[in-house]
Amino acid sequence: MSLPDRQTDIGPPHYSKFLPPVIAKNYGKWLYHEVLSAGTMVHVSESGEKVYTVRAATPRLLSTDRIREFCAIAEKHCGGHLRFTSRNNVEFMVDAESKVAPLVKELNDKKYMVGGIGPRISNVVHTQGWVHCHSAATDASGLVKAIMDDVHEYFTDKELPNKVRIAVACCVNMCGAVHCSDIALVGVHKTPPRIDDNNVKNFCEVPSTISSCPTSAISPDPAKKSVKIKLEKCMYCGNCYSVCPAMPIADAKNDGIAIVVGGKVSNLRSDPTFSKLVVPWIPNNPPRWPEVTDAVQKILKAYVAGAKKHERVGEWIDRIGWEGFFRETGFEFKYQHIDDFTFARETFRMAATFKWS
Amino acid sequence: MSLPDRQTDIGPPHYSKFLPPVIAKNYGKWLYHEVLSAGTMVHVSESGEKVYTVRAATPRLLSTDRIREFCAIAEKHCGGHLRFTSRNNVEFMVDAESKVAPLVKELNDKKYMVGGIGPRISNVVHTQGWVHCHSAATDASGLVKAIMDDVHEYFTDKELPNKVRIAVACCVNMCGAVHCSDIALVGVHKTPPRIDDNNVKNFCEVPSTISSCPTSAISPDPAKKSVKIKLEKCMYCGNCYSVCPAMPIADAKNDGIAIVVGGKVSNLRSDPTFSKLVVPWIPNNPPRWPEVTDAVQKILKAYVAGAKKHERVGEWIDRIGWEGFFRETGFEFKYQHIDDFTFARETFRMAATFKWS
Amino acid sequence: MSKKHDTPLLDELEKGPFPSFVTEMKMAAKHSDMSNDLLGHTELCYKERVTHWKHGGIVGVRGYGGGVIGRYSDIPDKFPGVAHFHTVRVNCPSGFYYTSAALKEMCDLWDQYGSGMTNVHGSTGDLVFLGTKTEHLEPFFAEISSRGWDLGGSGSALRTPSCCLGKSRCEWANIDTMAITNDITQHYQDEMHRPAFPYKFKFKIAGCPVDCIASIARADMSIIGTWKGPIRINQDEVQNYAKKMNIQAEIIDMCPTGCMAFDGKSMKIDNANCNRCMHCIAKMTKALRPGTEQGATLLLGSKAPIVTGALMSWVIVPFIKMEPPYEEFYDLIDKIWEWWDEHGKNRERIGELIERLSFPRFLKDVGLDPHPAMVKEPRRDPFFFWDESDIEK
Amino acid sequence: MSKKHDTPLLDELEKGPFPSFVTEMKMAAKHSDMSNDLLGHTELCYKERVTHWKHGGIVGVRGYGGGVIGRYSDIPDKFPGVAHFHTVRVNCPSGFYYTSAALKEMCDLWDQYGSGMTNVHGSTGDLVFLGTKTEHLEPFFAEISSRGWDLGGSGSALRTPSCCLGKSRCEWANIDTMAITNDITQHYQDEMHRPAFPYKFKFKIAGCPVDCIASIARADMSIIGTWKGPIRINQDEVQNYAKKMNIQAEIIDMCPTGCMAFDGKSMKIDNANCNRCMHCIAKMTKALRPGTEQGATLLLGSKAPIVTGALMSWVIVPFIKMEPPYEEFYDLIDKIWEWWDEHGKNRERIGELIERLSFPRFLKDVGLDPHPAMVKEPRRDPFFFWDESDIEK
Numbered sequence A, B: 001m002s003l004p005d006r007q008t009d010i011g012p013p014h015y016s017k018f019l020p021p022v023i024a025k026n027y028g029k030w031l032y033h034e035v036l037s038a039g040t041m042v043h044v045s046e047s048g049e050k051v052y053t054v055r056a057a058t059p060r061l062l063s064t065d066r067i068r069e070f071c072a073i074a075e076k077h078c079g080g081h082l083r084f085t086s087r088n089n090v091e092f093m094v095d096a097e098s099k100v101a102p103l104v105k106e107l108n109d110k111k112y113m114v115g116g117i118g119p120r121i122s123n124v125v126h127t128q129g130w131v132h133c134h135s136a137a138t139d140a141s142g143l144v145k146a147i148m149d150d151v152h153e154y155f156t157d158k159e160l161p162n163k164v165r166i167a168v169a170c171c172v173n174m175c176g177a178v179h180c181s182d183i184a185l186v187g188v189h190k191t192p193p194r195i196d197d198n199n200v201k202n203f204c205e206v207p208s209t210i211s212s213c214p215t216s217a218i219s220p221d222p223a224k225k226s227v228k229i230k231l232e233k234c235m236y237c238g239n240c241y242s243v244c245p246a247m248p249i250a251d252a253k254n255d256g257i258a259i260v261v262g263g264k265v266s267n268l269r270s271d272p273t274f275s276k277l278v279v280p281w282i283p284n285n286p287p288r289w290p291e292v293t294d295a296v297q298k299i300l301k302a303y304v305a306g307a308k309k310h311e312r313v314g315e316w317i318d319r320i321g322w323e324g325f326f327r328e329t330g331f332e333f334k335y336q337h338i339d340d341f342t343f344a345r346e347t348f349r350m351a352a353t354f355k356w357s
Numbered sequence C, D: 001m002s003k004k005h006d007t008p009l010l011d012e013l014e015k016g017p018f019p020s021f022v023t024e025m026k027m028a029a030k031h032s033d034m035s036n037d038l039l040g041h042t043e044l045c046y047k048e049r050v051t052h053w054k055h056g057g058i059v060g061v062r063g064y065g066g067g068v069i070g071r072y073s074d075i076p077d078k079f080p081g082v083a084h085f086h087t088v089r090v091n092c093p094s095g096f097y098y099t100s101a102a103l104k105e106m107c108d109l110w111d112q113y114g115s116g117m118t119n120v121h122g123s124t125g126d127l128v129f130l131g132t133k134t135e136h137l138e139p140f141f142a143e144i145s146s147r148g149w150d151l152g153g154s155g156s157a158l159r160t161p162s163c164c165l166g167k168s169r170c171e172w173a174n175i176d177t178m179a180i181t182n183d184i185t186q187h188y189q190d191e192m193h194r195p196a197f198p199y200k201f202k203f204k205i206a207g208c209p210v211d212c213i214a215s216i217a218r219a220d221m222s223i224i225g226t227w228k229g230p231i232r233i234n235q236d237e238v239q240n241y242a243k244k245m246n247i248q249a250e251i252i253d254m255c256p257t258g259c260m261a262f263d264g265k266s267m268k269i270d271n272a273n274c275n276r277c278m279h280c281i282a283k284m285t286k287a288l289r290p291g292t293e294q295g296a297t298l299l300l301g302s303k304a305p306i307v308t309g310a311l312m313s314w315v316i317v318p319f320i321k322m323e324p325p326y327e328e329f330y331d332l333i334d335k336i337w338e339w340w341d342e343h344g345k346n347r348e349r350i351g352e353l354i355e356r357l358s359f360p361r362f363l364k365d366v367g368l369d370p371h372p373a374m375v376k377e378p379r380r381d382p383f384f385f386w387d388e389s390d391i392e393k
């Protein structure tokens, strides 16, 4: 069978081909929206027309058969149109209120989790993990599944003070949005890379390996035509391994998960904020990482109990102070929490103002 | 005439020798105070006793005759007791209300400036300048005099939203408290040091000279047994000159004054804060530095017009934003305002939130 | 295909209400040997608590320097189906809208040439086809490109730009995010497909400061819609909100600039002090709308924490009209890239380069004037440079 | 002495209401040749807009490594009176209280041995005698030391500790600042007079977080009084204040932690959330007082901006009782100095050293446990070290 003529540099199909008619007609004319339930909302146009959106969770890692099922639903209810959100949910849109209930019913019948709209937990932005990445210190999809099972009510039903964005990255490259998330998990190493001198010699460029290290822990080992690591300088970032595959850093016993919290990207009320470290290490305990899900629950509980309406996790912490956060959650404050790198100076408490805990 | 036997390591006289009786008796028993006027206040003790304080400005650079005059006043009104404040004012204390007016009268008659208490401008913390320091890029005492003449009403009379702490340092060593003051002036250079190779060879230690440079601008010049400077790396800090006198940096035409504002050290309401650059350079224009006093007035005027009661300069700016500050004062925002050194990253506007100006 | 591997650990992850990626892998495994082995391979990772993927080699399609991530198992003998398991990054349409016809066609092709597994979407925004062999890359590409699809970016190239859905369904969009994203993507096809940068470069475009695409955290250039002039207020709707919410507590007291007032009757905003954070608008969408002079703020530099800590993008152009043909915008981007090409080290992101060479220098070199909107605060130390022209001789 | 130099520029600075340093110099010049030449020398600096002092050489008194700053004119021929013009730093009494008898005695000695000019006080807190010749140093020291005075610090030594007036006249002092300052000064006479540190070290002691001695900005160790437990409230006085001020706007709304409430009748404070900023207490001093469990917070590290930017002191001990004999305190200081001596480079302040070697390492080495009060926020990047004992083998 001969292949069709390949084309190059044509870019993606123009989005206009894919817009549902009610969207195309009212493009740029929306006036306001209302959240109708955890999984449904309506947007109202200047023209008076409305679009109803129904959102459902996906695990992001989808089989083609699953996509075909989404397509079938879209064909049945939405004229064959559908979209995905920036957090990997699937959205079905209809142009009349009467079309919402049947759509939701079908989704529920098929056991889809409808929800994620409004002040709730939406889907987890995450990464490849053991399913596909050589760099992973943990799995991403499994962690997401374990966490979302545990907090699913906040997706499908219960409200929170505001949206809580959860993210997972399987290594410090942080392909997810971990560094600015309300609650995020990141796979971390605790031990330095192991050097396979023979492979370094054959597969790696020594100067770029050396310069990849942010702490200058790596130096040449000319005798072996390889490199050596000053162990006490290594902070296990794995950047050398990204550059030189002969320096594997994965370590089944000591790889684990760090939890960072309080980040956001929206500009509402407070500026976008980086997440901060709250638990430096939890062992990898697949398949369901109970210590991790427990810690996430602790954070959520303290947030629900303490935050004012509209406060994001970081805004709540900002108000009660980090010492308040450690008090409310009971997490232990350790040496690892104290910055000793790029931002260290700015994190020291240069004030006599702190709260007793 | 033979000298008395010298003693060593005896430390200063014990303060208890110098306390006025009412202070000694009520030490640790004070209950509250009231500000009675710009230059007088009363502290009330648990015992019911009171101490009235009268404060007057000094230029800090005092002749022995002036000190004798203070002593005479203290003897006449205060049993021979007096103190100086941490901002170089002199304080006279009496234990009865009736003693206040005669004391104030005498001070006024002798042309002393009574004031500086409460939400006002107090004395200027400052440094040696041309009167005594080899490192000075400007004079300190003269600047202080010019500024205080200009704002004296805020010392003796008028209230401000809160205290405004002014400081002057004659070079970036900042022997004053410039780096955390509401409004501060600092003498700055604009040109690199000039190297006197012969003297470097004879008087300086080359390695420590090289390592003194924060930007690594200095390298050895082995031929001359001296050093050389990469001009474009030099930020004119003068630290090399502190270490090696053969690298003078003073430059009559290009030395001048930078203004930094918005710092504070008290913990009230907001944490202690560093002052930030608002005018990178004003030429040295002795004896009265009119461009400097104008700029200080501009800042004060905008502060008085804009700040809420109790807001310090930095707190006011924090509320209106730095873009608001530049708008209100009309100062030009230049490349020099943008940090390119230690803290640069933390000063970038990592948010879409700013105000139009 | 019939089940090849026992997966007791993964099976645990089919329990519970959230949709399971294991179920997806099992669905794919029904017609794909690759996915069948993926299940076994992943189970082993779970058991041993360690990844079994090797560093990927460079694979791809003819004429392209990116778009495919090479991936190999380190135990290919045990799991031949994933000996090669490369991912193909297909450039998503702006806004992530699809028709079922288009998607089904892609699914059929992927069943034919790949594992039957996908990521919808990858974190950057690509439609990621997960797992195929080297020899299938070329035919898969021929099939999809002939149907109007193209690859996204990888390596030291422009990465697939992505955006929030903007004007298509959101009342707050100040710029046409989807049109801009599509235009940038088309404008820079060469930069996307033939890696020639010091490192990766990402665009993300959000219609307003709510930033539903997280652009400020993960795009070398973040384009964020904004406005000048007064927030539009519908006082009748304010009254309606007053009946259902505590406007004082939820809006006035939470406005970060304290520039709002509500006396029970009408709402006032001191627009000169508003920083356009979007809080009030988002929580009172029927009553408040962005102003009418709309455009974007350009921010530069965000990236993940490797190696000296994460950066968020920061303001380099406070306001720019983003209207076709976007000349001023493209001119600036070209200048920025030129500067980065000239000065950037290998694997140095633009944000890191600016940090290294200094923000003032960047501004001078690309021809932007300093503006207080670019900084949260001016520098605090008295150490700053002058040009020759500033010096009295 | 009669006038030696015309000083038209300086004369300008005798005009205006603020007391003039020029007048002081002229007063001193009446009996001192040195001060007479100081006038001319300063006038020349004003005219030429440049300093005429040379780098000081090392001068001092026998057995002491500091306390005197050597100073020489670079035009001694023109101004022989200031050819030498060294300053003598005399350690002030804690709290800056004096009697006229003591001051007059010092003045007489200074007229005899020096220029008749002083700084009351230097920025560090010394009683600075400004300008004398090398040969007068030893006799001046003999005279003053025999009368109970001693030199302060200079060079790489402990510098003269100073404090706010604390319990002597302030109702908010949580610690006895003057007693502590005197004790530290006496305890460390050797460290003050025989420079043996990598660089200077300063103590400043404030009775409460108002910090009237600016300790947080300019002391390697800042000792700041504070308390635990509830703020003492006198509700009757609250009522009185309610008559003269807007408590809601001026106090409740300005409390940084939002932990106060006033319902028109009584004031409530959620003390667990109070950060002891002092605002409410300072503005309502008759109604509110610090709690009764009093002590200090120890902060370390502040310094001026040379060379990588200023530091403020930061918390290293959240709470410590500061009562004689201050054993726990001195033990800690000794450990800190030992660590600094061992690791500090020449001209490296303690704060800079901690920054270089890391704050966690400092804490471990001097035996302090980590505490959230030590940081404004935890680190944001995922790069942190572990000890051998934390690793599974």
Ligand code: SRM
Binding pocket: A033, A084, A085, A086, A087, A088, A089, A116, A117, A118, A119, A122, A123, A125, A162, A163, A165, A177, A180, A181, A182, A263, A264, A265, A266, A267, A268, A310, A312, C095, C163, C164, C165, C166, C169, C170, C171, C172, C210, C211, C212, C213, C214, C282, C283
């Ligand atoms: C569909 C989507 C855009 C897209 O192109 O796909 C979207 C859509 C809307 N967002 Fe969003 N946001 C979407 C991702 C985001 C993100 C990005 C992210 O999570 O990675 C953010 C930033 C999160 C952060 O700050 O960390 C985001 C922060 C918001 C906020 C700000 C909440 C806050 O107070 O900080 C609002 C305003 C609100 O909720 O009042 C908002 C509001 C909205 C509105 C109401 C806008 C509108 O008028 O249509 C939309 C429905 C809200 C809802 O889902 O509750 N959207 N929204 C994204 C849905 C993701 C999902 O499946 O859950």
Ligand code: SRM
Binding pocket: A126, A127, A128, A132, A133, A134, A135, A173, A174, A175, A176, A177, A242, C056, C069, C071, C087, C089, C119, C121, C122, C123, C124, C125, C126, C127, C128, C152, C160, C200, C202, C217, C218, C219, C302, C303, C304, C305, C306, C307, C349
């Ligand atoms: C597939 C994807 C994760 C996912 O599951 O979605 C991904 C996967 C990889 N990323 Fe990523 N990154 C992905 C989005 C991101 C993002 C998020 C984004 O683009 O919005 C980031 C953070 C933002 C940023 O760019 O900094 C991200 C930051 C990194 C980094 C750190 C780069 C840095 O400068 O800090 C690396 C390391 C590197 O480039 O060597 C990296 C490297 C990688 C590599 C290529 C690993 C490597 O070193 O070779 C991963 C290949 C995994 C695999 O097996 O396929 N990936 N990567 C995302 C791309 C899918 C897509 O095209 O849609």
Ligand code: SRM
Binding pocket: B126, B127, B128, B132, B133, B134, B135, B173, B174, B175, B176, B177, B242, D056, D069, D071, D087, D089, D119, D121, D122, D123, D124, D125, D126, D127, D128, D152, D160, D200, D202, D217, D218, D219, D302, D303, D304, D305, D306, D307, D349
């Ligand atoms: C006299 C005094 C200024 C004044 O007019 O009051 C002063 C004067 C000098 N200081 Fe200072 N410093 C004085 C308080 C300060 C302060 C404020 C304080 O102590 O509270 C600081 C800022 C806080 C700090 O310690 O960082 C200060 C930070 C410096 C620095 C920068 C040190 C640093 O680590 O950043 C230097 C430079 C140096 O040490 O080489 C310096 C160096 C100097 C030298 C010794 C100049 C030199 O390099 O040789 C000055 C001698 C001037 C002279 O002609 O007498 N002086 N110096 C103050 C001491 C009087 C006293 O003992 O009471």
Ligand code: SRM
Binding pocket: B033, B084, B085, B086, B087, B088, B089, B116, B117, B118, B119, B122, B123, B125, B162, B163, B165, B177, B180, B181, B182, B263, B264, B265, B266, B267, B268, B310, B312, D095, D163, D164, D165, D166, D169, D170, D171, D172, D210, D211, D212, D213, D214, D282, D283
């Ligand atoms: C006498 C003195 C202490 C000493 O040991 O010498 C002192 C004495 C008092 N201070 Fe102070 N402060 C003194 C230097 C300071 C300093 C240090 C400095 O300026 O270098 C500060 C920190 C300034 C800063 O933050 O930059 C300082 C910030 C305050 C404040 C905080 C104001 C604020 O809201 O930030 C108060 C409280 C107030 O004013 O309500 C205060 C309040 C007081 C009280 C009311 C304390 C009391 O109950 O006795 C005293 C009289 C106030 C007045 O003068 O208005 N004092 N005060 C110092 C007088 C200096 C002078 O001559 O003006």
Ligand code: SF4
Binding pocket: A127, A128, A129, A133, A134, A135, A136, A137, A169, A170, A171, A172, A173, A174, A175, A176
């Ligand atoms: S976060 Fe790390 S392990 Fe996960 S996909 Fe990205 S590079 Fe791979």
Ligand code: SF4
Binding pocket: A192, A193, A212, A213, A214, A215, A216, A217, A218, A229, A233, A234, A235, A236, A237, A238, A239, A240, A241, A249
């Ligand atoms: S893991 Fe990171 S810190 Fe350790 S040697 Fe490699 S690059 Fe350096």
Ligand code: SF4
Binding pocket: B127, B128, B129, B133, B134, B135, B136, B137, B169, B170, B171, B172, B173, B174, B175, B176
């Ligand atoms: S600030 Fe500079 S010039 Fe002024 S006294 Fe201190 S070291 Fe000398």
Ligand code: SF4
Binding pocket: B192, B193, B212, B213, B214, B215, B216, B217, B218, B229, B233, B234, B235, B236, B237, B238, B239, B240, B241, B249
């Ligand atoms: S003045 Fe400062 S920056 Fe310039 S050469 Fe000297 S030490 Fe370096």
Ligand code: SF4
Binding pocket: C164, C165, C166, C167, C170, C171, C172, C173, C174, C206, C207, C208, C209, C210, C211, C212, C213
């Ligand atoms: S970023 Fe703004 S314009 Fe875009 S979807 Fe979110 S709220 Fe709407």
Ligand code: SF4
Binding pocket: A269, C254, C255, C256, C257, C258, C259, C260, C269, C273, C274, C275, C276, C277, C278, C279, C280, C281
């Ligand atoms: S957009 Fe934000 S800053 Fe502007 S008025 Fe609304 S809440 Fe206030």
Ligand code: SF4
Binding pocket: D164, D165, D166, D167, D170, D171, D172, D173, D174, D206, D207, D208, D209, D210, D211, D212, D213
């Ligand atoms: S620091 Fe506190 S105790 Fe000391 S004088 Fe100031 S207000 Fe009083």
Ligand code: SF4
Binding pocket: B269, D254, D255, D256, D257, D258, D259, D260, D269, D273, D274, D275, D276, D277, D278, D279, D280, D281
């Ligand atoms: S001391 Fe400060 S934080 Fe505490 S109650 Fe008073 S104003 Fe609030």
